[in-house]
Amino acid sequence: MTFSVVWFKRDLRVHDHAPLRAAAERGPVMCLYILEPSLWRQPDYAVQHYQFLRESLRDLALHLRELGAQLQLAVGEVTEVFERLRCTAPELGDVSHIFSHEETGNAHTFARDLALGRWCKQSGVVWQEFAQHGVVRGLRSRDHWDKAWFAHMSSKLLAAPAPASLQGICLPWVKEVWPEPQTLGMSGFDTPRRQQGGRAMAVEVFDEFLDKRSHWYRGGISSPLSAPTACSRLSPYLALGCLSMREVVQTTENSMHELMTSDDAQHQRQAKSLGSFLSRLHWHCHFIQKLESEPELELHNLHRGYDGLREEEWNQAHFEALVEGRTGWPMVDACVAMLRETGWINFRMRAMLVSVASYALWLHWRPVGLWLARQFLDYEPGIHWSQMQMQAGTTGINATRVYNPIKQAQDHDPHGQFVRRWLPTMRRVPDMFLLQPWLMPAELQQQCGLQVGKDIAIPLVDFETATRLAKARVHALRSDKEVRAAKAAIVDKHGSRLRRQHSSQGDKSSKRKTKSQQSTSLQHSLDF
Numbered sequence: 001m002t003f004s005v006v007w008f009k010r011d012l013r014v015h016d017h018a019p020l021r022a023a024a025e026r027g028p029v030m031c032l033y034i035l036e037p038s039l040w041r042q043p044d045y046a047v048q049h050y051q052f053l054r055e056s057l058r059d060l061a062l063h064l065r066e067l068g069a070q071l072q073l074a075v076g077e078v079t080e081v082f083e084r085l086r087c088t089a090p091e092l093g094d095v096s097h098i099f100s101h102e103e104t105g106n107a108h109t110f111a112r113d114l115a116l117g118r119w120c121k122q123s124g125v126v127w128q129e130f131a132q133h134g135v136v137r138g139l140r141s142r143d144h145w146d147k148a149w150f151a152h153m154s155s156k157l158l159a160a161p162a163p164a165s166l167q168g169i170c171l172p173w174v175k176e177v178w179p180e181p182q183t184l185g186m187s188g189f190d191t192p193r194r195q196q197g198g199r200a201m202a203v204e205v206f207d208e209f210l211d212k213r214s215h216w217y218r219g220g221i222s223s224p225l226s227a228p229t230a231c232s233r234l235s236p237y238l239a240l241g242c243l244s245m246r247e248v249v250q251t252t253e254n255s256m257h258e259l260m261t262s263d264d265a266q267h268q269r270q271a272k273s274l275g276s277f278l279s280r281l282h283w284h285c286h287f288i289q290k291l292e293s294e295p296e297l298e299l300h301n302l303h304r305g306y307d308g309l310r311e312e313e314w315n316q317a318h319f320e321a322l323v324e325g326r327t328g329w330p331m332v333d334a335c336v337a338m339l340r341e342t343g344w345i346n347f348r349m350r351a352m353l354v355s356v357a358s359y360a361l362w363l364h365w366r367p368v369g370l371w372l373a374r375q376f377l378d379y380e381p382g383i384h385w386s387q388m389q390m391q392a393g394t395t396g397i398n399a400t401r402v403y404n405p406i407k408q409a410q411d412h413d414p415h416g417q418f419v420r421r422w423l424p425t426m427r428r429v430p431d432m433f434l435l436q437p438w439l440m441p442a443e444l445q446q447q448c449g450l451q452v453g454k455d456i457a458i459p460l461v462d463f464e465t466a467t468r469l470a471k472a473r474v475h476a477l478r479s480d481k482e483v484r485a486a487k488a489a490i491v492d493k494h495g496s497r498l499r500r501q502h503s504s505q506g507d508k509s510s511k512r513k514t515k516s517q518q519s520t521s522l523q524h525s526l527d528f
Ligand SMILES: Cc1cc2nc3c(=O)[nH]c(=O)nc-3n(C[C@H](O)[C@H](O)[C@H](O)COP(=O)(O)OP(=O)(O)OC[C@H]3O[C@@H](n4cnc5c(N)ncnc54)[C@H](O)[C@@H]3O)c2cc1C
Pocket: 221, 231, 232, 233, 234, 235, 236, 238, 239, 277, 280, 281, 283, 284, 285, 287, 345, 346, 347, 348, 350, 351, 354, 376, 378, 379, 380, 381, 383, 384, 385, 387, 388, 391
């Protein structure tokens, strides 16, 4: 007898799951999750990811049970687990096939997948991988990428196997217990108010977004006050594959087209919001594709002409002030406090944090990115590292974006509700000093019962001076002849083609566009 293994990784669902369907069609199937101690020791993962994973696996196990299989947990390194499985249980039969989704993960999972590929070849096991999102493995040219994305997103969703239809197989050794994070060498605590894992939660969050919260998506996603409810909050569920990207795209399109048929202005507005949301779903894969095509970007500058820009000037005091939320800029410190408590912050505030770190504090993106990866419950290596480099100005192809935290506070938290919510000391600061509390006169400090330099940090640098200097250094490199010359190859490999296509297609061709293409082209104001 032979059997297949469905190796679950970051695709924790039974719906729209091609590997599960393919395995089920072959006969007996083992549904396996491998908890890899070496992965959990990596510096980009934290206890919150581990606990969120556990919740998501519990939910997956319930769904699999309904289908007739028990989720198997093995603790160990991937090739060792498969080798053990092959040798320990001849009575079970041979593992003939491993089915999984392709994963664009960090350097560690990339190396692990290469090792498993070698093991499969030696052992005569067929390992078949399926595309997980719109990311294309072995992409030859970016020119065809958008077309492939739209084709994947509009293809048919795969239903879950029928109830009790799976012939589930169990591991041939004693059931393993879920290790506590400390036993895997993880330190730190879980994030107290993070989102809860699992498909059931994901579906609830998505439904609520489509029904109600998406009204406020456009216009609501930039302020950290409105963003927690205006944004979809699907990111951690997409990162672990509790929902498939294709089902999110198709369900959103259906809702959007329904709303568009209405004469109600509110519905029209909501439809536009969903159009903006769809364009983010496209970015999701666009950014992950960068890491897929160039795994080194997790570790090195995308444009190697920027090597040496910040590397030798690491400032530990600046980094510690940032991590501890005492940079002195209330908007920055409040974001750090919110992240610590909830594991999430909106896009604009993430960009502001990295911009302040990279320009005003002149910190290299890699250690800052590792710290943020642990803070973000939705850590997705492809998006994360591409965004880190984009905000730090080392891609060589994006305009320099510097977010001034004082201006951000004026625009997105003019009455100080956000900073006062997350920084209790700011509640004692009068309105006129909200933006620059360190300027409070000594007498006023005394009246308010606080001390600048003790209860309220003084910024480590003058923002304007430090960023002017930083921008000048980045721009000096940017205008270097060799650096400029190397840019074309990066644009060719990683640049978005969507805007170019749309402008050259003109209106006439829009009738021939797929539903996804029409929806996504509704909003593509930021071309990355
Ligand atoms: C420095 C930095 C690091 C980031 N790291 C991550 C990360 O590790 N994981 C992650 O999912 N997002 C990351 N983002 C992108 C973005 O901030 C989050 O996707 C978003 O805040 C998640 O909340 P949401 O699901 O409610 O977003 P929504 O606005 O509701 O968007 C829906 C989905 O679209 C995708 N998306 C949204 N914005 C972007 C974007 N700018 N780029 C690519 N995809 C996007 C995400 O999958 C998101 O879940 C990062 C942004 C920056 C600036």
